Amino acid sequence: xxxxxxxxxxxxxxxxxxxxxxxxxxxxxxxxxxxxxxxxxxxxxxxxxxxxxxxxxxxxxxxxxxxxxxxxxxxxxxxxxxxxxxxxxxxxxxxxxxxxxxxxxxxxxxxxxxxxxxxxxxxxxxxxxxxxxxxxxxxxxxxxxxxxxxxxxxxxxxxxxxxxxxxxxxxxxxxxxxxxxxxxxxxxxxxxxxxxxxxxxxxxxxxxxxxxxxxxxxxxxxxxxxxxxxxxxxxxxxxxxxxxxxxxxxxxxxxxxxx
Amino acid sequence: xxxxxxxxxxxxxxxxxxxxxxxxxxxxxxxxxxxxxxxxxxxxxxxxxxxxxxxxxxxxxxxxxxxxxxxxxxxxxxxxxxxxxxxxxxxxxxxxxxxxxxxxxxxxxxxxxxxxxxxxxxxxxxxxxxxxxxxxxxxxxxxxxxxxxxxxxxxxxxxxxxxxxxxxxxxxxxxxxxxxxxxxxxxxxxxxxxxxxxxxxxxxxxxxxxxxxxxxxxxxxxxxxxxxxxxxxxxxxxxxxxxxxxxxxxxxxxxxxxxxxxxxxxxxxxxxxxxxxxxxxxxxxxxxxxxxxxxxxxxxxxxxxxxxxxxxxxxxxxxxxxxxxxxxxxxxxx
Numbered sequence: 001x002x003x004x005x006x007x008x009x010x011x012x013x014x015x016x017x018x019x020x021x022x023x024x025x026x027x028x029x030x031x032x033x034x035x036x037x038x039x040x041x042x043x044x045x046x047x048x049x050x051x052x053x054x055x056x057x058x059x060x061x062x063x064x065x066x067x068x069x070x071x072x073x074x075x076x077x078x079x080x081x082x083x084x085x086x087x088x089x090x091x092x093x094x095x096x097x098x099x100x101x102x103x104x105x106x107x108x109x110x111x112x113x114x115x116x117x118x119x120x121x122x123x124x125x126x127x128x129x130x131x132x133x134x135x136x137x138x139x140x141x142x143x144x145x146x147x148x149x150x151x152x153x154x155x156x157x158x159x160x161x162x163x164x165x166x167x168x169x170x171x172x173x174x175x176x177x178x179x180x181x182x183x184x185x186x187x188x189x190x191x192x193x194x195x196x197x198x199x200x201x202x203x204x205x206x207x208x209x210x211x212x213x214x215x216x217x218x219x220x221x222x223x224x225x226x227x228x229x230x231x232x233x234x235x236x237x238x239x240x241x242x243x244x245x246x247x248x249x250x251x252x253x254x255x256x257x258x259x
Numbered sequence: 260x261x262x263x264x265x266x267x268x269x270x271x272x273x274x275x276x277x278x279x280x281x282x283x284x285x286x287x288x289x290x291x292x293x294x295x296x297x298x299x300x301x302x303x304x305x306x307x308x309x310x311x312x313x314x315x316x317x318x319x320x321x322x323x324x325x326x327x328x329x330x331x332x333x334x335x336x337x338x339x340x341x342x343x344x345x346x347x348x349x350x351x352x353x354x355x356x357x358x359x360x361x362x363x364x365x366x367x368x369x370x371x372x373x374x375x376x377x378x379x380x381x382x383x384x385x386x387x388x389x390x391x392x393x394x395x396x397x398x399x400x401x402x403x404x405x406x407x408x409x410x411x412x413x414x415x416x417x418x419x420x421x422x423x424x425x426x427x428x429x430x431x432x433x434x435x436x437x438x439x440x441x442x443x444x445x446x447x448x449x450x451x452x453x454x455x456x457x458x459x460x461x462x463x464x465x466x467x468x469x470x471x472x473x474x475x476x477x478x479x480x481x482x483x484x485x486x487x488x489x490x491x492x493x494x495x496x497x498x499x500x501x502x503x504x505x506x507x508x509x510x511x512x513x514x515x516x517x518x519x520x521x522x523x524x525x526x527x528x529x530x531x532x533x534x535x536x537x538x539x540x541x542x543x544x545x546x547x548x549x550x551x552x553x554x555x556x557x558x559x560x561x562x563x564x565x566x567x568x569x570x571x572x573x574x575x576x577x578x579x580x581x582x583x584x585x586x587x588x589x590x591x592x593x
Contacts, residue, residue: 052467078469086467092460094578095453102450103457107469109450116449117442118262123449130450170469 003066005030005174005206006051006082011060013046013230020046021230023060028174028223033200033207035221037214037241039250043230044210045087048176052084053077065173079107081173085163085180087210093152097143097162100151101134104169137165140202141195157188161195168203177209181216189213193220218242226250270437274430281425289425293497295537296432297490300439302517302533303526304486307443309515310523311452312479313459315376318367318383319514321390322484324506325363326356326491328394331406331501339410349412349431349496356492357485364484365477372476387511395503405502409495432493439486444526446482455479459524520567521575528576535575539563 004027013021021043028034036044049055051062053074062069064082072080092100109130115123138144141161146154151162160180167175180196181189193216200207211217217224218238226234226241228250234241241247281289301323308316333352340348371382394400412427446452454475457465462472495501517536521528543556567575 054463054467073471074463074466075469075471078467083469084467086464090461090464090467092457092464094460095456099453099456103453103465103470104468106450106454111450113451116445116451119445120262127449166468 004028005065007063008051009061009063011050011057011062013050013055014058019230021050024227024232026225026232026235028206028208030206031204033220033222035217035224036208036210036227037217037224038227042227044227045178047227048084048178048210051176052082078170082176083167083170083172084176085167085178087178087182089159089163091151091159091162095151096148097138097151097154098134098147100162100166101138101169102130104166105130105134107170134169137168140199141165157184160184168199172205174206174208177207179210179212181211181213189216196220266437266441270433273433273437277429278426281429282423290497291537291541293428293432295534296436297493297497298517298537299436299530299533300486300490300493301514302521302529303439303443304483304490305514306518306524306526306529307479307483309518310525310529311447311459312455312476314372314476315380316383317380317511317515318387319487320506320508320510321387322360322364322487323491323494323510324390324394325360326488327495327501327506328400328406329356329359329488330492330495331409334409335406341413343415345413346427346431353435353489353492357488360488360491361481361485364481368477368480372473372480384508384511387508391503391506403503405500407500409499409501411496411499428497435489435493439489440526451478516564519574520564522573522577522579524578525574525576525580527581528574531575
């Protein structure tokens with residue numbers, strides 16, 4: 001068996017006396033679409049923050065593409081090909097849609113300061129290629145028409161999409177989506193799911209998503225991890241998760257007498 | 260050639276306009292004209308940190324002082340050529356002033372840019388004061404008396420065709436102002452420039468997208484300090500005298516006013532407000548004759564600032580450039 005693309009080994013996050021995540025492990029192989037679910041406050045976003053370097057795990061380590069991500073800054077992790085979106089949308093609000101996307105292409109820029117100042121050919125060619133790539137991805141998400149609009153002026157659902165476009169622009173191997181369908185209605189969610197499946201194929205991506213919409217998670221995820229109170233209580237294929245008593249207990253609670 | 264076409268045309272237009280105004284006027288107005296350039300460079304360079312990168316610096320006068328003192332000390336200790344040789348020598352000294360200021364900017368910025376907002380403002384404010392107080396108390400820098408007799412630009416004589424010393428200074432000032440403008444302008448239209456903007460907008464998101472925000476902030480700070488040093492160098496050449504009293508906290512505040520008044524993150528807005536801030540107090544000087552000797556100059560100046568900020572809180576130009584309007588139309592047709 002080949003080693004997994006993302007190998008999370010017993011990561012723990014302790015905030016003072018509170019263990020937000022307790023020795024959490026997961027393996028995601030290349031090309032997989034995995035889901036991370038759990039009740040509110042279970043520690044899902046904390047896991048994302050540890051994977052992307054926003055928090056340094058108190059113990060344990062994250063291995064991505066056979067390289068340890070321990071101690072790396074968020075931007076370095078992004079350079080390794082692991083990127084994310086945010087639960088509370090974090091777009092560059094005052095910039096245009098296209099600028100938002102172009103910024104994410106920065107790490108692949110090869111032209112030098114000399115090229116910028118002299119406006120020479122390698123500068124203009126690379127800028128043009130970057131623009132085209134950005135517009136092409138915007139087109140997939142149906143945002144091309146709005147490339148010159150301010151990001152903050154987009155409707156909520158499109159802002160979420162723009163976050164995904166921006167993340168894709170870093171040319172990632174794996175993308176972490178933090179509640180991509182939050183605040184979307186049924187048809188928007190359905191549409192988004194199709195898009196995620198599409199980009200996964202087109203960009204050869206591995207996807208891990210946090211989501212509360214169970215229908216959606218069960219519908220598209222191949223492997224699901226369930227987190228409750230910072231502890232992994234179950235993992236497996238959707239049908240296994242649906243019938244797991246531990247998961248049902250975490251979501252619905254149990255009779256107080258039997259507890 | 261694309262690289263130099265627009266900057267050269269811009270320089271020629273500026274020299275033509277400012278030169279013809281200056282040649283008709285007395286030396287007082289000529290000095291104000293030259294100060295338009297110093298203040299423009301000061302404003303544009305601070306705009307890179309405060310407006311585009313979103314880091315609030317209040318210590319710009321410190322970097323200007325470093326540039327001005329470097330120029331003063333070097334120019335008074337090396338033989339300053341008369342004739343055409345003065346321009347390249349002054350040019351190199353100005354570059355040196357910028358580099359020294361940039362180097363100091365690097366060492367000040369590296370630790371202090373970890374701070375945000377008010378805290379960064381306080382640290383940079385403290386830095387500016389440290390520079391001023393040091394200059395005031397170290398005999399080598401002339402103490403409170405400062406350094407005088409800084410050579411100014413000589414008259415150029417091309418076989419009977421004489422170029423006035425004001426025009427030589429103007430050409431020198433124009434060269435630096437245009438360099439500063441196009442350096443920052445081109446930077447902002449490139450990937451590192453967009454990186455600066457992303458730091459202002461959302462640092463966490465910028466990091467997640469692979470932007471090294473610390474590096475971006477330090478880069479912006481160093482470039483800004485470099486041009487502040489250049490502005491200081493021009494200041495020394497135009498006034499021929501520097502003293503610590505010139506580089507007080509008020510100078511930093513003036514620079515911040517230029518950035519805020521013009522609109523945080525607008526180059527042309529910044530230029531417009533640099534003009535406004537340089538010219539208005541001077542224009543109001545003659546007011547005294549009509550108000551029976553009572554000096555209302557600063558009162559009106561302050562009132563004007565307050566009124567503008569109430570009527571246009573986003574600054575004169577907001578985030579827009581003066582030619583944004585036709586540029587947008589241009590894009591929609593292509």
